[in-house]
Amino acid sequence: MKVGNIVKGEITAIKPYGAFVEINDEYVGLIHISEISDRYVRHIEDYVDIGDVTTLKVLSVNDNKLGLSFKALHKHKKRLNIKLKSGFSPLKEKLDHWISEFNFEDNE
Numbered sequence: 001m002k003v004g005n006i007v008k009g010e011i012t013a014i015k016p017y018g019a020f021v022e023i024n025d026e027y028v029g030l031i032h033i034s035e036i037s038d039r040y041v042r043h044i045e046d047y048v049d050i051g052d053v054t055t056l057k058v059l060s061v062n063d064n065k066l067g068l069s070f071k072a073l074h075k076h077k078k079r080l081n082i083k084l085k086s087g088f089s090p091l092k093e094k095l096d097h098w099i100s101e102f103n104f105e106d107n108e
Helices: 091-101
Strands: 006-015 018-022 028-032 053-062 065-069
Touching: 006 065, 028 053
Parallel strands: 028 065
Antiparallel strands: 006 018, 006 053, 018 028, 053 065
16 A cells, blocks of 8 residues: 555544544555545534445555545535626727717816
8 A cells, every 4th residue: 555545445433533444454544634625624424424435545654554535536616606698898899989988178
Protein backbone atom coordinates (compact mmCIF):
# COMPACT_ATOMS: atom_id res chain seq x y z
CA MET A 1 0.00 0.00 0.00
CA LYS A 2 1.37 3.45 -0.95
CA VAL A 3 0.41 7.08 -0.39
CA GLY A 4 -1.72 8.22 -3.31
CA ASN A 5 -3.36 4.84 -3.92
CA ILE A 6 -7.10 4.79 -4.54
CA VAL A 7 -8.85 2.10 -2.47
CA LYS A 8 -12.36 0.90 -1.70
CA GLY A 9 -13.32 0.48 1.90
CA GLU A 10 -16.32 -0.15 4.13
CA ILE A 11 -17.24 2.32 6.87
CA THR A 12 -17.21 0.32 10.12
CA ALA A 13 -17.62 3.03 12.79
CA ILE A 14 -18.28 6.75 13.04
CA LYS A 15 -16.97 8.95 15.83
CA PRO A 16 -17.20 12.76 16.22
CA TYR A 17 -13.65 13.12 14.89
CA GLY A 18 -13.84 10.75 11.91
CA ALA A 19 -14.95 7.52 10.30
CA PHE A 20 -13.17 4.17 10.60
CA VAL A 21 -12.78 2.13 7.45
CA GLU A 22 -11.89 -1.48 6.75
CA ILE A 23 -10.02 -1.75 3.46
CA ASN A 24 -9.47 -5.50 3.46
CA ASP A 25 -8.35 -8.07 5.99
CA GLU A 26 -4.92 -6.42 6.10
CA TYR A 27 -5.65 -2.66 6.40
CA VAL A 28 -7.82 -0.40 8.51
CA GLY A 29 -8.02 3.34 8.19
CA LEU A 30 -9.43 6.58 9.47
CA ILE A 31 -11.03 9.38 7.51
CA HIS A 32 -10.43 12.36 9.78
CA ILE A 33 -13.34 14.83 9.85
CA SER A 34 -11.14 17.37 8.05
CA GLU A 35 -10.86 14.91 5.13
CA ILE A 36 -14.61 14.42 4.74
CA SER A 37 -15.38 17.66 2.88
CA ASP A 38 -13.99 21.09 2.01
CA ARG A 39 -17.13 22.50 3.61
CA TYR A 40 -17.99 22.60 7.31
CA VAL A 41 -18.92 19.11 8.52
CA ARG A 42 -21.44 19.18 11.33
CA HIS A 43 -22.21 15.44 11.24
CA ILE A 44 -20.11 12.87 9.43
CA GLU A 45 -23.30 10.87 8.92
CA ASP A 46 -24.38 13.56 6.43
CA TYR A 47 -21.67 12.16 4.12
CA VAL A 48 -21.23 8.47 4.99
CA ASP A 49 -23.04 5.79 6.98
CA ILE A 50 -21.84 2.60 8.63
CA GLY A 51 -21.81 -0.13 6.02
CA ASP A 52 -21.19 2.21 3.08
CA VAL A 53 -18.52 1.04 0.66
CA THR A 54 -16.75 4.04 -0.80
CA THR A 55 -13.68 4.98 -2.80
CA LEU A 56 -10.95 6.77 -0.84
CA LYS A 57 -7.46 8.20 -1.36
CA VAL A 58 -4.58 7.03 0.84
CA LEU A 59 -2.89 9.98 2.58
CA SER A 60 -0.59 8.10 4.95
CA VAL A 61 0.53 4.57 5.70
CA ASN A 62 1.72 3.46 9.14
CA ASP A 63 2.09 -0.34 9.29
CA ASN A 64 -1.44 -1.59 8.61
CA LYS A 65 -3.14 1.72 9.51
CA LEU A 66 -4.08 4.21 6.81
CA GLY A 67 -4.94 7.89 6.82
CA LEU A 68 -7.66 8.33 4.21
CA SER A 69 -9.40 11.15 2.36
CA PHE A 70 -13.02 11.16 1.23
CA LYS A 71 -13.01 14.74 -0.05
CA ALA A 72 -10.11 14.14 -2.46
CA LEU A 73 -12.38 11.98 -4.62
CA HIS A 74 -15.85 13.28 -3.75
CA LYS A 75 -15.78 17.00 -4.45
CA HIS A 76 -18.90 18.98 -3.67
CA LYS A 77 -19.23 21.54 -6.39
CA LYS A 78 -21.36 24.53 -5.69
CA ARG A 79 -24.09 24.70 -8.29
CA LEU A 80 -24.96 28.08 -9.62
CA ASN A 81 -28.26 28.44 -11.38
CA ILE A 82 -27.49 31.25 -13.80
CA LYS A 83 -29.61 31.96 -16.82
CA LEU A 84 -28.15 34.33 -19.34
CA LYS A 85 -30.48 36.91 -20.81
CA SER A 86 -30.17 38.15 -24.34
CA GLY A 87 -31.03 41.60 -25.60
CA PHE A 88 -28.40 43.60 -23.72
CA SER A 89 -25.82 45.25 -25.92
CA PRO A 90 -22.33 45.46 -24.51
CA LEU A 91 -21.26 48.84 -23.18
CA LYS A 92 -18.69 49.20 -25.94
CA GLU A 93 -21.38 49.02 -28.63
CA LYS A 94 -23.57 51.67 -26.97
CA LEU A 95 -20.85 54.06 -25.78
CA ASP A 96 -20.39 55.94 -29.08
CA HIS A 97 -24.15 56.45 -29.34
CA TRP A 98 -24.41 57.80 -25.79
CA ILE A 99 -21.51 60.20 -26.30
CA SER A 100 -22.98 61.52 -29.54
CA GLU A 101 -26.33 62.21 -27.85
CA PHE A 102 -24.89 63.85 -24.77
CA ASN A 103 -25.15 67.64 -24.91
CA PHE A 104 -21.89 68.88 -23.41
CA GLU A 105 -22.99 72.53 -23.55
CA ASP A 106 -25.90 71.97 -21.17
CA ASN A 107 -23.63 70.42 -18.54
CA GLU A 108 -21.05 73.19 -18.20
